[in-house]
Amino acid sequence: MxxxxxxxxxxxxxxxxxxxxxxxxxxxxxxxxxxxxxxxxxxxxxxxxxxxxxxxxxxxxxxxxxxxxxxxxxxxxxxxxxxxxxxxxxxxxxxxxxxxxxxxxxxxxxxxxxxxxxxxxxxxxxxxxxxxxxxxxxxxxxxxxxxxxxxxxxxxxxxxxxxxxxxxxxxxxxxxxxxxxxxxxxxxxxxxxxxVQPKPVRAAVLTVTPLLTAEQVAVCRGMDALLLYGYGLGGVPAELEQAVRQVAESGTRVYLGTQCAKGEADLSVYAVGQRMRALGVRCLAGRTMEDAAACLQCGLL
The missing domain is CATH 3.40.50.1170 (L-asparaginase, N-terminal domain)
Known part of the structure; x- marks a missing residue:
């Protein structure tokens, strides 16, 4: 039974x-x-x-x-x-x-x-x-x-x-x-x-669109983490690069995924992705947003 x-x-x-x-x-x-x-x-x-x-x-x-x-x-x-x-x-x-x-x-x-x-x-x-x-x-x-x-x-x-x-x-x-x-x-x-005891985490989730500005990205400085969802394989425009750098240098862990409904992010393919990787941005690959949030709460990212 x-x-x-x-x-x-x-x-x-x-x-x-x-x-x-x-x-x-x-x-x-x-x-x-x-x-x-x-x-x-x-x-x-x-x-x-x-x-x-x-x-x-x-x-x-x-x-x-x-x-x-x-x-x-x-x-x-x-x-x-x-x-x-x-x-x-x-x-x-x-x-x-x-x-x-x-x-x-x-x-x-x-x-x-x-x-x-x-x-x-x-x-x-x-x-x-x-x-x-x-x-x-x-x-x-x-x-x-x-x-x-x-x-x-x-x-x-x-x-x-x-x-x-x-x-x-x-x-x-x-x-x-x-x-x-x-x-x-x-x-x-x-x-x-x-x-696994979860802990409070100060994090933000941003999707790259033509409306996203460097000033909006910069608000994330000093947070525990930033989940950033780029174009395609993980593309982030050059005009946002300095803001992402400032966020990463503030001690915020920056993770980059894809906003596409299918397929994984891969920062190794294009120069725009490699620029992010050079800043210490970590690739979420095919991890779902839901799992990324859970992993942050449990100290697994």
């Missing part, structure tokens, strides 16, 4: 209509009651919060990680129902805080509320329970039948049921769920689970 803990945190899956638009109202027991529980699985429910994922704070995200870590010996797996808009940020955060976690921590949600006609919620939650009872290890997003590793996933569509992708990593999902059966094609390596 597999023992699973369902942690309800809000999101569209738990929403109902109100005078102010959709708001999270449905609790975890109601969500669980709407889907079949896999044979040989027992599920406990804990309502951690009822939040629109846009409003989830660093403290609340840490509370999710603690809820999993503190009950890891009691349960074989975990499911977190969560809003889709920041689900990938939470998944990456859980991957980094719960290092080499030895059981599945599956995040899921939906594009339509559980009670809406034609909702994707029943399938997603049922699939997540299947994944949580599997041999998978670590945090992942289960959505539209795909199981995405938490460090390799991003929200790619605002409305479609198939809302997530591997983003710049180019990685396929670690597994596919069909007819209640999970077929794993990859799994994080086993290791000794450890808690």
């Amino acid at each position: 597999k023992h699973i803990l369902l942690l309800s945190t809000g999101g569209t899956i738990s929403c109902r209509g109100s005078a102010f638009g959709l708001t999270p109202q449905t609790d975890g027991e109601q969500l669980l009651g709407a889907v079949p529980v896999p044979a040989g699985v027992r599920v406990d429910v804990c309502d951690l919060m009822r939040a629109d994922s846009t409003d989830i704070t660093a403290e609340q995200r840490l509370a999710m990680a603690r809820a999993v870590w503190e009950q890891r010996e009691k349960y074989d797996g975990f499911v977190l129902t969560h809003g889709t808009d920041t689900m990938a940020y939470t998944a990456a955060f859980l991957c980094r805080v719960l290092r080499q976690f030895d059981r599945p921590v599956i995040l899921t949600g939906s594009q339509l509320p559980m009670e809406a006609e034609g909702s994707d919620a029943p399938r997603n939650l049922a699939d997540a329970l299947v994944c949580a009872a599997s041999a998978y290890r670590g945090a992942a997003v289960c959505f539209a039948g795909a199981l995405w590793r938490g460090t390799r996933v991003t929200k790619a569509d605002t409305l479609a049921f198939d809302a997530f992708s591997g983003g710049n990593t180019g990685c396929p999902p670690d597994g596919i769920v069909e007819n209640g059966v999970l077929r794993l094609t990859a799994c994080p390596e086993a290791g000794v689970p450890a808690w």
Whole structure:
């Protein structure tokens, strides 16, 4: 018998209509009651919060990680129902805080509320329970039948049921769920689970556009880190170079990625990239923005 803990945190899956638009109202027991529980699985429910994922704070995200870590010996797996808009940020955060976690921590949600006609919620939650009872290890997003590793996933569509992708990593999902059966094609390596305590970080995220000025870049001097997203393989215009130099020389760690939806940054190809590398700027390659944020919080970048 597999023992699973369902942690309800809000999101569209738990929403109902109100005078102010959709708001999270449905609790975890109601969500669980709407889907079949896999044979040989027992599920406990804990309502951690009822939040629109846009409003989830660093403290609340840490509370999710603690809820999993503190009950890891009691349960074989975990499911977190969560809003889709920041689900990938939470998944990456859980991957980094719960290092080499030895059981599945599956995040899921939906594009339509559980009670809406034609909702994707029943399938997603049922699939997540299947994944949580599997041999998978670590945090992942289960959505539209795909199981995405938490460090390799991003929200790619605002409305479609198939809302997530591997983003710049180019990685396929670690597994596919069909007819209640999970077929794993990859799994994080086993290791000794450890808690990585996140710390507050002063960081900025800037995207290079024709509107970005040297003065705006210079504001980042003295911060812990700057995530800069350049053109193509990581191009930054020459007119911003001096400002980037000043930021780097102030002690701020500068990381450069690509703003393209697919493909990795590579600072070795063009002169514009090599100029950045000469300033000590570090390349994010194919790391997602969500994972970069989590790594900064956990001191891994």
